Amino acid sequence: MTDLFAIRDLSVTYGAGAPAVERVSFTVGAREVVALLGANGAGKSSIMKALAGLVPASGELLFEGEPVSALSTRQRVARGIVYVPEGRAIVGSLTVRENLILGGYQVHAARRRERMAMVLELFPEIASKVERAAWRLSGGEQQMLAIGRGLMAGPKLLLLDEPSLGLAPLLVRRVFDRLAGIRADGDLAIILVEQNLQMTMRLADGIHFLRSGRIVGHRHRDDLRTGAARQEVIDAYLGAASHHAA
Structure with missing residues (x-):
């Protein structure tokens, strides 16, 4: 390997x-x-x-x-090389969508949209809550958001x-x-x-x-x-x- x-x-x-x-x-x-x-x-x-x-x-x-x-x-x-830190460290005042956009800030807009669709398909628990403030998510949903945000960077x-x-x-x-x-x-x-x-x-x-x-x-x-x-x-x-x- x-x-x-x-x-x-x-x-x-x-x-x-x-x-x-x-x-x-x-x-x-x-x-x-x-x-x-x-x-x-x-x-x-x-x-x-x-x-x-x-x-x-x-x-x-x-x-x-x-x-x-x-x-x-x-x-x-x-x-x-993308780091998803201990304790999730999402931005609670931002929405789920805004947190995901933040994770893909270095990516071209079209590619960012594709990755967001992929993340939301992977984590349907947060797909229905994209306009909700991140602090309102459960602990498990916040962890899914943190991983999804990391995946946004490709x-x-x-x-x-x-x-x-x-x-x-x-x-x-x-x-x-x-x-x-x-x-x-x-x-x-x-x-x-x-x-x-x-x-x-x-x-x-x-x-x-x-x-x-x-x-x-x-x-x-x-x-x-x-x-x-x-x-x-x-x-x-x-x-x-x-x-x-x-």
Whole structure:
């Protein structure tokens, strides 16, 4: 598989403290879904922000074979790297339609209309509420809007940070089902940050486990088909208190 994105020795340090991320390396292939799992404080969100260009970082980032470490966030979006942050971060005072337009601000108007139609078809829950203020949507609908806004930019790589955060189990399944549909229908690759192992396994090809800013293990989805295998990685990398192996 050809690497779409290669991350080599990525490190992130805030101020004079200990590194939040230390020499992390992994690759993402075209149309591949790679997940980063770990407890709170493991460095997952710092990695995502560094990949999006939102925090200073050292190391080498190669996207489609070209270095992108020196590019701004806006330039990375133009190249096809789009970040959907933890907590959704939609603009509550704007309507659903306006939030989607904001996501496609770098795209030609005709193409933007096509993408909006695609997003609304993908997420019918928000299609009937396009003129409604975003703050009035449910948590699950807001997450769908956040993902849809990211898709408006026409990404080649979507950085999804905790899409299940704060959602009821039924809504989590619905959001992940839609992500599986996106993955099946297009050429999109995804880096997914999650704490929910069971949901992650429905989508990811490979899973990297993080602890204290470092990758401490890796499993392919096929390695986690049995309950015993899932329990093994929970005990080894995640901590049984916050995860289950169902």
